[in-house]
Amino acid sequence: MSGNGHKLLTAEREQRIMQLLHDSDVVTVSAISEALGMSEATVRRDLQAMHERGLLERVHGGAAIKQESSPEPLFSDKEEQFSAEKQRIAAAALSLIHDHDTIFLDGGSTVLMLARMLDSLKALTIVTNSLMAAAQLMESPHRLILTGGEFRAISRTLVGPLSSPILKNIVVDKAFMGTMGFTISDGMSTTDANEAYTKTRVMERARQVILLADRSKLGCSSFVTCGPDWHLDVLVTDAIDIKMRQELEERDIRVIVAGKNATAKATAGTARANQ
Template sequence: MLSTVARRDQILQAVQEQRKVRVSRLAQHFGVSAVTIRTDLRAMTSAGLLARQHGGARLVGEAVPEAPLSEKRVIHRDRKLRIAARAAQLVAPDDKLILDAGSTTLMLSQRLPGGMPLTVFTNSLPIANGLNHAAGMRLIVSGGTLRQASQSLQGPQAEASLQSLFFDKLFLGADGFDPDFGLSTHDMADARLNARMVEHARQVIVLADGSKFGRLCLHLICGLENVHTVISDATMPMAMRAALSARGIEILIAEDE
């Protein structure tokens, strides 16, 4: 049987595709009770993506649109720089790292300690270009198809690049971070690759400024049971900090430098 997170992700996809869903059909499809489905729909309505209607729910609006990397670099830039600096403090000599493609992970790559022996795997072209001549660096770049919006590589070749590799730490960005749904992003291929990264890392460290919390995107990366540490800034909601701490997730708040 699917987990609650996976089931709700599939319900969200069904609503996006069909514009509306019915409790009875969802209960039959997932093999759960109507009460369970109604609980799912209430949670999704509270998150702002669905509107309840008699016997089911409908779509109320589109998912948050994705900005290209060039725009993401300047949105909440000061917050992201502080988060990147705090994340760099977690890097130790001889660490084997995965740096996901994203604006905050790009800033982290620019803050890695110079000359420290490290192995870095990335699917980001800007990160790879920046680390290409770094002293002491063993750089592994995934294969795959270029996605222009994020300047990243994705697809089956990118996923296969992780085969037989295992890493100490994954530094992962996310477009959406919801305590019930987990981490989400705009693109299906990105979500699949991110999920594979999670499977191949001993520690998953999420870099997310305060604007990402409570947001949902269409494609699920993973549930929060896979997350070990979250690095955010002072705008992270206190209720979210408490909810994540209660689940055993370490919260690090990047302070002003």
Template sequence: MQNPINQRQQQILDRMAIDGEVKMAELKEIFEVTEMTLRRDMEKLEQWGHIRRTFGGAILVGNDITLHERSGVFIEEKMRIGKLAAQLIQPGESIFLDGGSTTLQVARFIQANLNITVVTNALNIAAELQGKQISTIVIGGMLMGQTSTLVGPVAAEALVKMAFNRAFIGTTGLTLKHGFSNSNMHEAEVKRLAIQQASEVNIVMDHSKFGRQDLFSFASLKAADRVITDQCPEQELDEAFKEQSVEILASI
């Protein structure tokens, strides 16, 4: 039996189909209803699998979000994060960039002709670096078509033989209880191994990931040295980061 979506809920979905996301403040102005009413709408839409709630709003999801779909959500925020993250990279370093729409922005802001080596499991990141005269190594593995990433035993075997000065890792969720998480177990394993092989771990994430939990946890809060984001997290999470000596770098 199909879930009964009312007119207001359908209008919310229609807006999200265009923009990929909505903000609660905008919906309150449009529909002139209470925040509690909108929250109930959002809860039902999330329960039925149409959306995923975020801090202050929601994003449109399917059963699995493709890289193309994710690249269009919070693009300005991800660009700021990528620019900030790329500024940390120093000449002579070995860098790991995993697949994702935010790590792609890191690659885009890496200075051309910089004397570094970048290792990645993402074909689109390798393509982004092509022409920048940057030494780039693409690890092998099974291709995940929706995310353009290489995963599996071959990728794992390559990673454990390497050591990185810095790793830049994306995440689709972060909670106090489960740490950093991802919706795909194969990608989560690559992230876990890259973190183990890195001297410094940088998690790059926009604010919508705060408070979201996906199925596969790949690292605890203390596994990160730094979180690079576009907004500071709420007080409880901010205090937890401080307790674990995790630096928050926000491109506000």
């Protein structure tokens, strides 16, 4: 047994302190001092040493166990408004992905929601320029590749000419894009020229371009467009004007409407426009 003499080694004391912390999540300095038969000065020194090694959290009067609930706040999504429509759109888009696919994830809250659902798939290679998506996928088993580029704070994405060289070296099966606005004449549009530039580069390197846009984006243009010769293969939305849908399908753009009744089996339920 470990019932050594009266002397306690530093390592041994730390073990006992951790034991006390494990028993009750917080302990006072005086309690530790009494339990281990050490002066409070020594206890404080030990606590500080252990705190500096990340073993516990120091609080006034004692110590508390370190909560492991922190992997999230790296890129905290504070303004993330959960939306049922975006959730349905993301779920519909998810069914387009297969195991072993190589996909690109753009910025935007809808695409981010899709990123959260990727645990159900296996062995993906995920390329993204969104730090929010990257933070979400950090612990996932998938292969994760980030494009470089200049950090744009508002969208938390990496954009601009510096993202170009790395995009030239890769080809993705499917690119899932977000946007600020979408019109048939101008395609996707956004508020930042660098962001538009990067979107264009991504679409050039994708075998299939899939746009995730809720109904509020359709028909409006933002500041910068991605150029006149835009390219799109699939549009996933929650509701769409019948006329716009026809125009898109004339251009061989498949339209998937993730309506209220069709959440899981979105691909099958596209025949019904849910306005």
